[in-house]
Amino acid sequence: MYCICSILCITFFFLSPWNFICCFPPQGLCFASTKTSLKPETQVDTSENEIVAPDFTNRNPRNLEQLALARKERGWKTTWPKREFWHRLRLERTQHYVEAFVERSNGDVVLSASTREWAIKKHLYSPKGVAACKNLGRVMAQRCLEAGINFVNFKAVIPWEYRCESIQEFEKAMQEGGVVLREPRRIYK
Amino acid sequence: MAAPLLLVARCGARRLGTAAALCKRAAPLGPMPNEDIDVSNLEALEKYRSFTRYFKLAEKESRRPRWWKTYWQHTNPQPEPKTDISLPRAKLLQAKEIKKRKKILRENHQNTEMERAARLRTVLIPLTEVRTEWEKSSGPFHKRRVAEHCGIFRDLFKGATFIPWVTLRVEYSQEDEHLVPVYYGNMVTPSEASGPPAVSYEADKGSLWTLLLTNPDGHLRDTGSEYLHWLVTNIPGNDFKSGKEICHYLPPFPAMGTGYHRFIFLLFKQDCPIDFSEDVRPMPCHSLKMRTFSTFDFYRKHEDAMTPAGLAFFQCQWDSSVTGVFHQLLNMREPVFEFVRPPVYHPPQLKFPRHQPLRYLDRYRSTQEPTYGIY
Numbered sequence: 126m127y128c129i130c131s132i133l134c135i136t137f138f139f140l141s142p143w144n145f146i147c148c149f150p151p152q153g154l155c156f157a158s159t160k161t162s163l164k165p166e167t168q169v170d171t172s173e174n175e176i177v178a179p180d181f182t183n184r185n186p187r188n189l190e191q192l193a194l195a196r197k198e199r200g201w202k203t204t205w206p207k208r209e210f211w212h213r214l215r216l217e218r219t220q221h222y223v224e225a226f227v228e229r230s231n232g233d234v235v236l237s238a239s240t241r242e243w244a245i246k247k248h249l250y251s252p253k254g255v256a257a258c259k260n261l262g263r264v265m266a267q268r269c270l271e272a273g274i275n276f277v278n279f280k281a282v283i284p285w286e287y288r289c290e291s292i293q294e295f296e297k298a299m300q301e302g303g304v305v306l307r308e309p310r311r312i313y314k
Numbered sequence: 315m316a317a318p319l320l321l322v323a324r325c326g327a328r329r330l331g332t333a334a335a336l337c338k339r340a341a342p343l344g345p346m347p348n349e350d351i352d353v354s355n356l357e358a359l360e361k362y363r364s365f366t367r368y369f370k371l372a373e374k375e376s377r378r379p380r381w382w383k384t385y386w387q388h389t390n391p392q393p394e395p396k397t398d399i400s401l402p403r404a405k406l407l408q409a410k411e412i413k414k415r416k417k418i419l420r421e422n423h424q425n426t427e428m429e430r431a432a433r434l435r436t437v438l439i440p441l442t443e444v445r446t447e448w449e450k451s452s453g454p455f456h457k458r459r460v461a462e463h464c465g466i467f468r469d470l471f472k473g474a475t476f477i478p479w480v481t482l483r484v485e486y487s488q489e490d491e492h493l494v495p496v497y498y499g500n501m502v503t504p505s506e507a508s509g510p511p512a513v514s515y516e517a518d519k520g521s522l523w524t525l526l527l528t529n530p531d532g533h534l535r536d537t538g539s540e541y542l543h544w545l546v547t548n549i550p551g552n553d554f555k556s557g558k559e560i561c562h563y564l565p566p567f568p569a570m571g572t573g574y575h576r577f578i579f580l581l582f583k584q585d586c587p588i589d590f591s592e593d594v595r596p597m598p599c600h601s602l603k604m605r606t607f608s609t610f611d612f613y614r615k616h617e618d619a620m621t622p623a624g625l626a627f628f629q630c631q632w633d634s635s636v637t638g639v640f641h642q643l644l645n646m647r648e649p650v651f652e653f654v655r656p657p658v659y660h661p662p663q664l665k666f667p668r669h670q671p672l673r674y675l676d677r678y679r680s681t682q683e684p685t686y687g688i689y
Binding site for chain 2: 170171173174175176177178181182183184185186187188189191192194229231232233234235236237242243244245246247248249250251254255256257259260263264267268270271272273274283286294
């Protein structure tokens with residue numbers, strides 16, 4: 126834990142961009158500033174940085190699917206809907222509400238948006254119908270992009286229901302919101 | 315009489331391979347599916363009359379737990395109940411609040427313009443307002459769900475979860491005055507994240523906070539530990555400048571070939587000023603050994619005085635600025651990794667494989683060259 130006094134590059138400070146736009150921060154927003162330390166710069170020993178393990182394991186569960194290397198459940202070919210996806214978008218229209226879920230192939234819901242939520246309900250005249258579906262699509266697209274889910278599978282819709290105006294509007298709203306409704310193919314080689 | 319004889323003969327012939335349990339006939343260990351439906355009078359039964367109704371019910375039925383062992387049970391082990399380490403919940407909806415909401419809904423229903431807009435499908439709800447309201451109401455629960463799926467609680471707190479009640483707004487400002495926000499899982503590049511971000515949250519006067527930025531995926535030597543990128547403690551209310559910066563900001567450096575790394579901002583609420591002298595790193599700390607960190611141990615040490623209140627995280631991949639960080643800041647050669655696929659599984663080799671092509675032998679040969687080609 127002791128520091129070796131060695132001649133290190135003084136350019137350390139100049140290379141990282143610590144410049145900030147000087148403006149009055151809006152309410153509550155604060156910029157973190159560089160601290161001009163008054164205590165002497167302790168030279169830290171960086172010689173051990175070079176030692177790197179030859180194997181690297183990335184624990185991030187979303188890493189493989191974002192690199193299109195993760196496995197998709199390829200079975201289930203004789204049933205419908207298939208489970209060959211990483212994330213699936215499911216729209217449920219009940220008598221009173223409309224709900225949208227983004228879930229994984231094992232059924233875990235990652236994101237959800239529904240007209241039952243007060244945030245959405247208070248702006249709508251009715252929580253069911255084409256207008257509700259369209260606005261739900263816009264909200265869902267925003268939430269998907271914030272969560273980093275850019276590709277979703279939207280195949281699990283019953284074919285004759287897919288032609289409905291509400292589902293078409295929902296799909297259009299999702300696409301305009303920036304979510305691609307087609308998952309990339311897995312990279313096999 | 316003939317049936318038992320046949321059964322014994324069949325069992326006798328196949329005793330070599332088949333499971334013994336199948337030969338012994340016994341009553342099922344639980345109720346059979348659809349046993350409770352009386353099929354003698356089919357016309358009297360209620361029909362579905364539509365595929366959608368059947369499909370919804372079928373999906374629900376398929377998710378019900380069964381008394382026999384299922385593939386779903388095998389792949390999804392039951393999670394243990396998780397400890398909750400969040401701040402105490404703000405009081406639930408009062409009757410007054412519910413009354414107010416009902417009034418608003420009634421007014422909406424009487425509003426003719428809203429009705430016309432809904433009928434003509436021109437209504438577009440203000441997304442910013444929806445988002446602010448969502449952050450107050452169901453936002454924390456949704457964020458916790460996404461964080462659980464990204465494995466944050468599993469890696470940082472060994473399974474203990476918390477609900478991020480405090481909305482943490484983190485934004486990286488770029489040179490062209492444009493802000494890159496950090497939500498719960500979006501993509502930010504290392505060049506965008508090269509400087510410390512602007513952090514804001516709602517805080518009462520006199521409260522103390524701690525902000526922590528950690529990377530659980532990037533450790534180059536040990537998979538189980540994280541790298542500490544930023545630690546600012548004892549921040550009074552919103553005033554970031556007066557917080558003590560224990561570990562200065564180090565830009566993200568996900569190595570090339572390792573894919574996407576998570577960078578997690580944690581905001582802790584402190585009950586009283588805490589002494590972090592054991593965690594103080596020297597002012598420009600570019601030693602990876604000193605930056606090795608474990609949020610679990612850090613939280614364990616101070617858990618009596620602070621609770622996690624806010625959460626924000628982003629995914630980050632290698633880009634050219636990372637080379638600069640390795641060469642200049644960390645003073646080391648840049649490591650480059652390559653993805654190694656797990657080996658393909660082949661079942662144990664049989665002496666007389668049934669219906670297998672000639673390339674079956676190639677799969678078990680230790681040298682790489684396949685000699686039978688497509689045969």
